[in-house]
Amino acid sequence: MFAGHYGVAFALKRAEPRVSLGTLFLAVQLVDILWGGTLLLGWEHARVVPGYLAASPLEFLDYPITHSLLAGLAWGAAAALIYYSLPTTNVSHHGRAAAIVGLAVLSHWPLDVLMHAPDLPLAGSASTKLGLGLWKSVPLTIAIELLVLAAGVALYVTRHSRRHPVRPGRLAVVLAVIVAVFLASFLGAPPSNLHLVGIGAIAIGVVMTALGWWADRPAARA
DSSP states (O other): OOHHHHHHHHHHHHHSTTSOHHHHHHHHTHHHHHHHHHHHHTSSEEEEEEEEETTEEEEEEEOHHHHSHHHHHHHHHHHHHHHHHSOOSOHHHHHHHHHHHHHHHHTHHHHHHHHSOSOEESSSTTSOEEOOOGGGOHHHHHHHHHHHHHHHHHHHHHSOOSSSOOOHHHHHHHHHHHHHHHHHHHHSOOOSOHHHHHHHHHHHHHHHHHHHHHHHSOOOOO
């Protein structure tokens, strides 16, 4: 899943407005960014198989460090602890904010279970693997991804506050980028090698984090 992860980030932004949208964008895609690194380092493995699934040419061979349920829990806990350790003036709500960040990281795994073939391990590579395989259908992939994204955005725009207003122009830019990258991921040509896949996973995560921060940045005072 790609676009749907950002739907979760939008929804969680309204659950705890004090957390930056950029932070939540980073959190929901953290394991994919880490996976890009482990792929480049040769710690986890995949291969490009054009036509493997209708909406994805990637066959994931092993990635327990980033995409197992156990890893999701560990990365989520680590992200929550790191966020909690950051200095803040909102001490009374900081624990809740940290928990939201951890939940955002953990949310990646169950959403991926919907889309992937049965390749997402519970723990190590030899453990039970789950995946409902909705990537086998392009129409179903588009419908589910955009539905989750739309639901998250709907919560984001209908539950705004004075301190954390929605900025429609910037939101439109962010959504346009999310949808464009999402559609290009399976409507474009398959990647030529895994080196590009790894770099792309990291680059997209970094760019989307920056866009989330920009969209959420308070307007400058006159």
